[in-house]
Amino acid sequence: MNEDHRPEHSEEDADAHGKVVDVERVIRLLTTGHVCEEHGRMRWSSNYTTVISVQDDQIETLAVYKPRQGERPLWDFPHGSLCLREVAAYQVSQALGWGLVAPTVLREGPKGIGSVQLFIEHDPEINYFSLSDDFIPQLQMMAAFDALVNNTDRKGGHCLVDPRGKLWGIDHGICFHALPKLRTVIWDFAGDPLPELLLNDLRRTVDDLCNKGELFAQLEALLSRAEIEAMRE
Numbered sequence: 001m002n003e004d005h006r007p008e009h010s011e012e013d014a015d016a017h018g019k020v021v022d023v024e025r026v027i028r029l030l031t032t033g034h035v036c037e038e039h040g041r042m043r044w045s046s047n048y049t050t051v052i053s054v055q056d057d058q059i060e061t062l063a064v065y066k067p068r069q070g071e072r073p074l075w076d077f078p079h080g081s082l083c084l085r086e087v088a089a090y091q092v093s094q095a096l097g098w099g100l101v102a103p104t105v106l107r108e109g110p111k112g113i114g115s116v117q118l119f120i121e122h123d124p125e126i127n128y129f130s131l132s133d134d135f136i137p138q139l140q141m142m143a144a145f146d147a148l149v150n151n152t153d154r155k156g157g158h159c160l161v162d163p164r165g166k167l168w169g170i171d172h173g174i175c176f177h178a179l180p181k182l183r184t185v186i187w188d189f190a191g192d193p194l195p196e197l198l199l200n201d202l203r204r205t206v207d208d209l210c211n212k213g214e215l216f217a218q219l220e221a222l223l224s225r226a227e228i229e230a231m232r233e
Contacts, residue, residue, distance in 0.1 A: 023094075026103045029056055030063060030116050035109055038065075047071045047082065047173070051119060052109070066173065067114035074174070076181075082173035084222040086115035089149055089172030091222070092231075095208065095215040096201045100145050100169045106222075120160050120168050128156035128185055131167075136188075138167040143186045144198055148205075148231060149175040154184035178226040206232055 033054040039062070041050045048070020054063050071082045083106060090104035104117040131139065139159075146154050152174045160168045194202075208215045209232040219228050 023103055025059075026061070026118055027105060029059060029061060030054055030103060030105045030118065031107055032056065033060075035065075036060070038110060048111070052116070054116070062119035064117045064119055064170075065109050065111075065114055066117075067109055067111040069112050070114070071173075076177065077174055083113070083115040085173050085175050086117065088219055088222040089169075089175055090117070091215060091218045092149055092205070093145065093169075095205050096145070098141055098145060098201065100142055100167070101172065102168055102170070115173075117170075120162050120170075122160040122162055122168075126161050128159040131159070131161070134165075135161075135167055139186055140189050140192075140195070141198060142167065142169055143184070143189050144194055144202070145169070146184050146186065147182060148202065150177050150181055150231065151175045152177065152181040152183045154186060156185050176223050176227045176231060178224070178230040 033056045035052050036055050037053040039051040039053065041048065047066060049064060049066050052063050052065045054061055066083050066086060068080045068083050071080060073079045074082075077085075087104050087106045090101040093099060093101040102118040102120050104115055106113065107116055109116060128139075142154075142159070145151075146169075149172065151172065153171060154169070155171070158169060158171045160170060162168060205215065207213070209219075209228060216228065
């Protein structure tokens with residue numbers, strides 16, 4: 001973590017094995033690469049979730065595939081919208097410049113259209129409850145992100161640490177509700193002021209939404225106007 005309380009993130013991030021890669025290259029691979037193998041379902045997931053291999057003529061990576069048709073109906077979220085919200089969370093993370101969500105795209109897969117997210121190599125024994133104080137700046141950022149996207153499901157196991165010590169958030173399928181529904185294990189910073197640098201990122205992002213900029217255009221294809229307006233507010 002550098003001194004401005006943001007992770008060292010620009011146009012590069014880690015691949016499934018912790019190597020530094022170009023984000024645009026990963027997005028292109030996830031969007032147009034061939035799904036060459038399914039490695040099995042994640043049995044603990046409430047919706048159909050599977051790990052797949054995606055490859056093109058140069059590289060191959062693991063990814064997490066969540067098809068729309070595998071989503072269980074929820075009473076408070078439109079059916080078939082969870083995969084869209086996964087992609088929206090990535091777009092917001094990128095617009096902020098925080099890099100909390102792994103590259104995620106919407107595409108056709110073995111079971112139809114769904115979200116495809118770069119798999120982050122991690123130790124499953126490490127989660128939010130086992131993190132040291134060294135992660136406080138990254139957790140503070142994640143808490144702010146969850147408040148912004150109205151995350152209703154930030155569990156301890158939804159905080160992953162890659163081999164470089166970078167924190168990632170996963171499972172953002174039930175975010176962006178138009179009504180306040182924040183539910184999270186990260187209450188460490190309740191009532192604390194946000195660092196000015198994080199506030200500047202938030203102000204810039206809100207300006208984009210107010211002025212119908214690039215992020216607004218991306219989210220308009222994924223969320224309802226009411227949900228975008230709720231986030232802006």
